[in-house]
Amino acid sequence: MFPLAQRMKLVSDSITLAVSAKANALKKAGVDVVGFGAGEPDFDTPAFIKDAAKAALDKGQTKYTPSPCFPELRQAIAEKFQKENNLPYKPDQITTGAGGKHCLYMAFLAVLDEGDEVIIPSPYWVSYPEQVKLAGGVNKILRGRENNGFKITPQELEKAIGPRTKVLVLNSPSNPAGHAYTPEELKGLADVVARHPNVIVFSDEIYEKLVYDRLKFVSFATLHPDLLERTLTFNCHSKSFAMTGWRVGYIGGPKAAIDAINKLQSQMTSHITSFVQMPAVAALTDPRGAQTVEQMRQEFEKRGRHMWERLSALPKVKCVKPQGAFYCFPNVSAYFGKKAGGVEITDAVSFSAALLEQAHVAVVPGNDSGFDTHVRLSFATGMAQIDKGIDRIGEFLRKID
Ligand SMILES: Cc1ncc(COP(=O)(O)O)c(C=O)c1O
Numbered sequence: 220m221f222p223l224a225q226r227m228k229l230v231s232d233s234i235t236l237a238v239s240a241k242a243n244a245l246k247k248a249g250v251d252v253v254g255f256g257a258g259e260p261d262f263d264t265p266a267f268i269k270d271a272a273k274a275a276l277d278k279g280q281t282k283y284t285p286s287p288c289f290p291e292l293r294q295a296i297a298e299k300f301q302k303e304n305n306l307p308y309k310p311d312q313i314t315t316g317a318g319g320k321h322c323l324y325m326a327f328l329a330v331l332d333e334g335d336e337v338i339i340p341s342p343y344w345v346s347y348p349e350q351v352k353l354a355g356g357v358n359k360i361l362r363g364r365e366n367n368g369f370k371i372t373p374q375e376l377e378k379a380i381g382p383r384t385k386v387l388v389l390n391s392p393s394n395p396a397g398h399a400y401t402p403e404e405l406k407g408l409a410d411v412v413a414r415h416p417n418v419i420v421f422s423d424e425i426y427e428k429l430v431y432d433r434l435k436f437v438s439f440a441t442l443h444p445d446l447l448e449r450t451l452t453f454n455c456h457s458k459s460f461a462m463t464g465w466r467v468g469y470i471g472g473p474k475a476a477i478d479a480i481n482k483l484q485s486q487m488t489s490h491i492t493s494f495v496q497m498p499a500v501a502a503l504t505d506p507r508g509a510q511t512v513e514q515m516r517q518e519f520e521k522r523g524r525h526m527w528e529r530l531s532a533l534p535k536v537k538c539v540k541p542q543g544a545f546y547c548f549p550n551v552s553a554y555f556g557k558k559a560g561g562v563e564i565t566d567a568v569s570f571s572a573a574l575l576e577q578a579h580v581a582v583v584p585g586n587d588s589g590f591d592t593h594v595r596l597s598f599a600t601g602m603a604q605i606d607k608g609i610d611r612i613g614e615f616l617r618k619i620d
Pocket of ligand 1: 258317318319320321344390393394423425455456457463466467468
């Protein structure tokens, strides 16, 4: 047995990966699987961004860059935060990382001491609790009620905050449920945090551009004068500009926190890849960036509404209408305790496995997000696939007894 560190016992095996490995194996064997698992836009990265990468390579931007990145990128991000989010971060209050994921991990490492508590509203993005554990923190899951659209209330937050609470994680719009807070709802949460001077907030705003039904997006740190100094704002190019593989994430926040994260970065990865940095500037500053995002948003809004209407029409399936991101998160628990093709359905994992096996539709069980009664379907796929997949789910459900 290879002598691994104790900390490896802290990290859970991903149920999501197990299901997607099975879906890939079926596809490889020639089965026509409808995949609703993707956590990334099905659009290609805009051509002008790719051209900027080619130009960067041709100009020889292939060597080490300053840590955390070229000054042009810090400047462009600071301007984006000011213009679009009303956040007055200076360039030295910005850092970058290899995607939103690495930014979050560095930030947890930079702020958590052993035993510090992190409040994570559920359903949550799968990596938050794992990163918290690796950084020595303790997860305190605050369950969002489905009949409140999975959103936590100021009262619920107030009750959850204790003497060891160090961080509150907020993710609006959200992965996996697609729920998003209105500015008034967020303000209610901000007022609670403001009353607790030892609590800081990680506001994961990576789906900010993908909001529907005319919902207005606001950045959490703008909602109370005390919170700018106590919030780290996370964003990335992955979802907005269809750049998941490029690994560009960034953080704005108080200089002391950013300096600490830069110190970690300088010893971990030095900086993000040299030739993605100027393309990342182009995405933020070229007007074609904003146009592409808006086109994608409109398309996702249509698909999301359609998927939600079709899911809601399935027998005994309940689904909160997504207000953002590109996910529906239906409750399928009415089928638990029954059998599908002789297989017992006990939770979202056995439901998803039977659905994949018998109807060739891949969905993500909600277990890794703190909800074993729900499954996640991504609508980052074409309308025809959405219809085909939901037709199959309908047939599958009708056979369950
Ligand atoms: C809520 C949330 N935060 C962060 C990330 C990480 O983004 P990135 O791909 O830029 O690492 C994801 C990716 O799915 C996400 O859904």
